[in-house]
Amino acid sequence: MDVSHDTLVALAKSWGLFYLIAFAVAVVIYAYRPANRARFNAAKKDILEQDDRPWR
Amino acid sequence: MVAQLTSSERQYCAVILILMVIVGVAMAALGKSDPLGVHGVIVIVYSGVLLYLVLSAFYGPEPQEDRQASYYDDPIKVGIALSMAWAVFGMFMGVWVASQLAWPNLAFDAAWSTFGRLRPTHTTGVIFGFGGNALIATSFHVVQRTSRARLAGQISPWFVLFGFNLFCLLAVSGYLIGVTQSKEYAEAEWYADLWLVIVWVVYFILYIRTLARRKEPHIYVANWYYLAFILVVAILHIVNNLAIPVSWGHAKSYTIWAGVQDAMVQWWYGHNAVAFFLTSGFLGMLYYYLPVRAGRPIFSYRLSILSFWGITFFYIWVGSHHLHYTALPHWVQNLGMTFSVMLLVPSWASAGNALLTLNGAWHKVRDDATLRFMFVAAVFYGLATFEGSFLAIRPVNSLSHYTDWTIGHVHAGALGWVALITFGSLYTLVPALWKRPAMYSATLVEVHFWLALAGTLIYVFAMWNSGIIQGLMWRTYTEDGTLTYSFVDTLVAMYPYYIARAFGGLLFLLGAIVACYNIWMTARGAPAAAVVGDGPAQSGVAPAPAE
Numbered sequence: 001m002d003v004s005h006d007t008l009v010a011l012a013k014s015w016g017l018f019y020l021i022a023f024a025v026a027v028v029i030y031a032y033r034p035a036n037r038a039r040f041n042a043a044k045k046d047i048l049e050q051d052d053r054p055w056r
Numbered sequence: 057m058v059a060q061l062t063s064s065e066r067q068y069c070a071v072i073l074i075l076m077v078i079v080g081v082a083m084a085a086l087g088k089s090d091p092l093g094v095h096g097v098i099v100i101v102y103s104g105v106l107l108y109l110v111l112s113a114f115y116g117p118e119p120q121e122d123r124q125a126s127y128y129d130d131p132i133k134v135g136i137a138l139s140m141a142w143a144v145f146g147m148f149m150g151v152w153v154a155s156q157l158a159w160p161n162l163a164f165d166a167a168w169s170t171f172g173r174l175r176p177t178h179t180t181g182v183i184f185g186f187g188g189n190a191l192i193a194t195s196f197h198v199v200q201r202t203s204r205a206r207l208a209g210q211i212s213p214w215f216v217l218f219g220f221n222l223f224c225l226l227a228v229s230g231y232l233i234g235v236t237q238s239k240e241y242a243e244a245e246w247y248a249d250l251w252l253v254i255v256w257v258v259y260f261i262l263y264i265r266t267l268a269r270r271k272e273p274h275i276y277v278a279n280w281y282y283l284a285f286i287l288v289v290a291i292l293h294i295v296n297n298l299a300i301p302v303s304w305g306h307a308k309s310y311t312i313w314a315g316v317q318d319a320m321v322q323w324w325y326g327h328n329a330v331a332f333f334l335t336s337g338f339l340g341m342l343y344y345y346l347p348v349r350a351g352r353p354i355f356s357y358r359l360s361i362l363s364f365w366g367i368t369f370f371y372i373w374v375g376s377h378h379l380h381y382t383a384l385p386h387w388v389q390n391l392g393m394t395f396s397v398m399l400l401v402p403s404w405a406s407a408g409n410a411l412l413t414l415n416g417a418w419h420k421v422r423d424d425a426t427l428r429f430m431f432v433a434a435v436f437y438g439l440a441t442f443e444g445s446f447l448a449i450r451p452v453n454s455l456s457h458y459t460d461w462t463i464g465h466v467h468a469g470a471l472g473w474v475a476l477i478t479f480g481s482l483y484t485l486v487p488a489l490w491k492r493p494a495m496y497s498a499t500l501v502e503v504h505f506w507l508a509l510a511g512t513l514i515y516v517f518a519m520w521n522s523g524i525i526q527g528l529m530w531r532t533y534t535e536d537g538t539l540t541y542s543f544v545d546t547l548v549a550m551y552p553y554y555i556a557r558a559f560g561g562l563l564f565l566l567g568a569i570v571a572c573y574n575i576w577m578t579a580r581g582a583p584a585a586a587v588v589g590d591g592p593a594q595s596g597v598a599p600a601p602a603e
Contacts, residue, residue: 009387020369027365031358040361043274044353047202047344052488054127055204055271 057214058113060123060130065210069110072215076103083247086305091235092247095226095307102222123210127200129489131213133579135193136482136489138221139186140572143475146181147565153178154558158551168232176231176243182470183241183333185224190478191337192217192259195282197485198344199263202279203270212262219255223248235307239322241329242296246309249297256290277360281340284368288332296325316383324375331371334469338477339367342410342437345481346430350420355412359405366402370395377448380457389450396448403441410434425498425505429480432509436472443468455531460550461523464516471512471564479504479571486575496577500570507567514560522553 030036058066077100084096153174156162163169200207207213227244230236236243244252263286267275299309313321347354354360376384376392411434414421421431443465447456456462483501487494495501529549532540 005385012391023365023369027362031361039274040357043272043276044347044357046272047276047348048351048353050348052127052201054124054200054206056125 057130057134058110059116060119060128061210062118063114066110066114068211069214070107070114072211073103073107073110077107087307088305090305091230091233091307092305094233095230095235095247098225098229099222102225106218124206126206128196128207128210128213131207131217132193132196132485133489135189135196135217136486136575138217139189139193139478139482140568140575142181142185142189142224143568144565144572146178146183146186147561147568149174149178149181151558151561151565154554154561158554158558167234173231173234176236177228179241180224180227180231180243182475183329184227185221187334187338187474187478188220188224189217190482191282191285191333191341192220194341194345194481194485195263195286195337197489198276198278198282198340199266202272202276202344203267204272205266205269207262208265208269209262212258216255216259216262219251219258223252223255226251230307237297237299237309237311239296239311240326242293242322242325245307246297246299246301247307249293249299253290253294256286256293260286260290276344277354277357277364278340278344280361280364281336281343284364285332285337285340288328288336288368288372292325292328292332296321316379319379319382320376320384320388323378324372327375327378328371330469331367331374334474335371336367338474339406341477341481342406342430342434345477345484346410346427346434347413349424349427349430349480349484350414350417352413352417355409355415359409363402363405363409366405367399370399370402374399374448377453380450380453393448393450397445400441400445403445404438407434407438407441410437425501426480426483426495428505429476429483429508432505433473433477433480436468436476436512440465440469440473455527456523459523459526459530460519460553461527464519464523467512467519468516471508471515475564476508476512479508482571482575486578490579490581492578492581496574496581500574504567504570504574507563507570511560511563511565511567514563515557516560518553518556518560522550522557525549525553 058069061069080096080099080103082096083099084093087093087096152162153171156171156174163171167173196207196213223244226248230245230248231243235245237245242249263283267279267283298312300312301309311318343354343360373395374392376388377396378392380389380393382389411431414427414431417427421427446452447462447465456465483495486492526546526549529541529546530539534540
């Protein structure tokens, strides 16, 4: 397999941009989905509970 | 240590250590008088001492209690001790090499003590020895507490910890006898690199298996940062260290990368060592220990997720900013520069998230030096990431590159951010781990804070001044178009700053020694909850801040 310099540059300049934008959109959707709100709120508060024993 | 293991686990430990002794013997036999032979002897002695420890407790009573009912804290305690020992060693070497720049006679005319050999003992000592052990120890703590599950292994945490320290030992001892790959932050030779791959894969599996055992439905964001640290460091380490040894009996190897590709791979590695070793894992510490110490949840959990993915996906592209004005294609330089500037957004999101978490708890920051460590760390994180984005802009880089400004930038990050967040985390973790109400001495924490802050500020300001003067002197021309200043002229101009830098580093080192004493006294002091060691206790991780 021989990938030329120009091919790599073309890939980086086209798909490199699009996949990062697509990824950013996916992350924003995940972070702001209303369905995740309860779980995120629980996660940030739960670490403050200090029972110091594994749950069984 | 060994008392927590069942007899079959002790047998496994013995077998692993005997295999390591055999590997050491093979290295010594193949290497003969080559540095590889010396390292074979070090492997034999290191594994032999651990084997002695296992065998001397081999027939001791087995653990009676249900181990799954408690967290596995012994490896964390040893990890903290190793981390602090490396901190003192690495920072002492830093003060020494800094002093050599001001007073070159401190090399004492010996080969092993030249600047070129001592400098990587400083960088490896503080980054991998101090930082690495602190990351391993705190990751073991955070993953258990946030997953509400015990570590998924009895032997593997020890294997990771002692295996990693063997790597550090081989690296540092190698530099002193002239072993180096000449790749920054990846100086250790092929056999040490292979060993680190084994250790790191075990670390990754241990971490993933512990997460798989979790009782919390959601994986807390600190774990994502730790996991990015473990996973990406493995990839970086393997790709950058691909090399062919001269022979099985020689320490020397040659990289498979050639010319500008080698430079690109090295700085892709080098900058991501900053990103995933010195940032990602320490952000994991920040997102756990800061809220816990402040007693307040993180300001915005969503923002922490956005900045996680931003940091992960931007950082990986910025390495080429180390190669401005080189043979590297221009568009690759532009790529690195652009991503470096974009990186400011998720970096400041993290720093802002940390500072806004403290908003409303400023009285605690004022009264509690531990929380102040973390507050100042977040401020320095914001400053250093701004400076990093700025220095990555090509025309700025034309002034700063190859000067002390870079050193100042690195230390704003390493001292101001990485070391301060580590000390803040350790001062939160140590009393919790040893079941004490608080650190042995709140005054000594306060003393450490001011020594560390003063040391960092003196260091960074000295290097900013020195670096900018140096850069300007290098580019000052006479009317005839010749250079105004000779190289020696710039050295004379930097002399006072080099003395100031060594003094700043000395203050920082003194602070670390104070921390060692304080941690030691906390560990051996009277327990608050009457249960010493790994047993369950009533008290949690967050002691009441000294008020």
